[in-house]
Amino acid sequence: MTTGTEQQSTRDRSVLYIVVSVVLVALAVWAVIAFASARETQQAEEKADELVQTLEDAGATATPQPEVIARVLGDDGGAVCANPNQALSRATLYGLLTTGGSGPGMRPVLVDNTVFRGQLAIIEVYCPDELEDFQQFVDSLETTDAANG
Template identity: 35%
Template sequence: MTAERGWAQAHRWVILAVLVALAIAGIVTYRWAQRNAEADRKADQLTTELRAAGLRVPASHDTITNVLGADGGVICADPASAMRKAIVDTQLVNGAASVGQRPIIGEVDLVTGTVTVLEVYCPDKVDAFRDMVADYQLDTVSNN
């Protein structure tokens, strides 16, 4: 009787451990599916808004969901930070290096695209970004 009781008790713990593992896996899968559905919804919204603004849309829907996720990823971390300003500033130059580098009149689509992403993923940070780029000289300078 003692051997059977030990065997049954061991199986009880194994069954309990399996049930706990399945419960944890179910919760993680459910949360991932929720985030994935939200990321898909926001990617669809971004695609629609980029097209409406006349901007190019990434070729793959998966690219948007993988890069921006459900929360906007790194672009929403602090879009008006000094580092982000430095990155935008380096995109608004003539392409030369060192002493030949000069600021230019930038393409308005650069800011429009960023604002569109911010409006979809983190609308509370749009004004800070607009304030950061308010003094830039922007115009339609290319023929898309």
């Protein structure tokens, strides 16, 4: 069995490769834009509006724009609702409730009881099935009323 002789010139093949490359790049750009815009669904915007209202009802004086919340949390709560009651998530939270020092200077602190309101509001709106366990966890922490006097 033999193969035929190449009939296309190098210029023809180059044009073909360039056209295919441009089409693939255009499709990739379109896919990225479509993916980014698909995250901001109507449901995400409704939940973001609900979260803003919940935060304002809880006494928040400055809340993010609903569009920003919708981009960050989507329609499922994002990282906040991924595993709020598992050991790694709680360990991360404990790590944030410290003096801010590093090494031997790192110490746990008593935080104000309002610190968890935002996270509780997010869990209430986006993943209410996790709220009861997380509320029990927050209630088990020793907090103070430092911000109010």
